[in-house]
Amino acid sequence: xxxxxxxxxxxxxxxxxxxxxxxxxxxxxxxxxxxxxxxxxxxxxxxxxxxxxxxxxxxxxxxxxxxxxxxxxxxxxxxxxxxxxxxxxxxxxxxxxxxxxxxxxxxxxxxxxxxxxxx
Amino acid sequence: xxxxxxxxxxxxxxxxxxxxxxxxxxxxxxxxxxxxxxxxxxxxxxxxxxxxxxxxxxxxxxxxxxxxxxxxxxxxxxxxxxxxxxxxxxxxxxxxxxxxxxxxxxx
Numbered sequence: 636x637x638x639x640x641x642x643x644x645x646x647x648x649x650x651x652x653x654x655x656x657x658x659x660x661x662x663x664x665x666x667x668x669x670x671x672x673x674x675x676x677x678x679x680x681x682x683x684x685x686x687x688x689x690x691x692x693x694x695x696x697x698x699x700x701x702x703x704x705x706x707x708x709x710x711x712x713x714x715x716x717x718x719x720x721x722x723x724x725x726x727x728x729x730x731x732x733x734x735x736x737x738x739x740x741x742x743x744x745x746x747x748x749x750x751x752x753x754x
Numbered sequence: 755x756x757x758x759x760x761x762x763x764x765x766x767x768x769x770x771x772x773x774x775x776x777x778x779x780x781x782x783x784x785x786x787x788x789x790x791x792x793x794x795x796x797x798x799x800x801x802x803x804x805x806x807x808x809x810x811x812x813x814x815x816x817x818x819x820x821x822x823x824x825x826x827x828x829x830x831x832x833x834x835x836x837x838x839x840x841x842x843x844x845x846x847x848x849x850x851x852x853x854x855x856x857x858x859x860x861x
Contacts, residue, residue: 670850672798679841679852679853679854679855680790680792680798680841680843680852680855681852682843682849682850682851682852685848685850693848693849694849695849696755696849729797729798737845737848737850738786738803738804738845738846739788739803739804739845740788740790740800740802740803740809740843740845741788741790741798741800742800742809744797744798744799745797746797747797
């Protein structure tokens with residue numbers, strides 16, 4: 636069974652750093668597109684970052700230079716290192732998987748982890 | 755970046771109604787369009803990928819189509835479990851972007 640379990644969220648002061656983790660099971664992270672998506676309270680979905688293939692990464696303009704996506708293939712875990720956090724980074728962060736390529740949609744989602752940035 | 759718009763932002767409908775939601779891309783994305791359903795407090799669920807391909811396990815009352823840069827999600831006969839918010843997402847080029855969502859609620 637495919638499963639994604641996020642952790643690492645919490646309350647952090649503006650300007651601080653936080654690392655989110657996403658433990659994957661039922662599939663190898665190395666051979667899938669893995670994406671972080673966030674949702675601010677009462678708002679829509681926002682695509683944040685993706686890692687795939689040999690480790691190629693892309694970021695939304697809103698987090699570029701502040702967030703870093705990575706994975707540990709031996710632990711089958713995805714990470715999101717977040718720094719210089721701002722109030723508008725407050726959101727539920729979901730990790731997701733896309734099987735067969737990012738264009739085929741995110742077919743597995745974690746339950747989400749909440750990040751609250753206090754100003 | 756590619757901008758995605760959706761209309762309407764909300765729709766009130768009854769069980770059994772046919773519901774249509776439209777999504778428009780700001781530039782050509784071929785058929786790289788994905789639809790998700792999200793219920794309150796839950797993670798989104800993949801419904802349709804590549805504009806018109808139904809994800810495994812999704813009921814056949816959901817369908818998708820494309821006309822140029824306009825995309826449509828249709829629910830042929832609304833069921834009680836379909837009341838939710840629907841998002842489109844372009845999957846043509848990074849950074850991927852979502853539409854603002856369409857809330858389908860009970861009339």
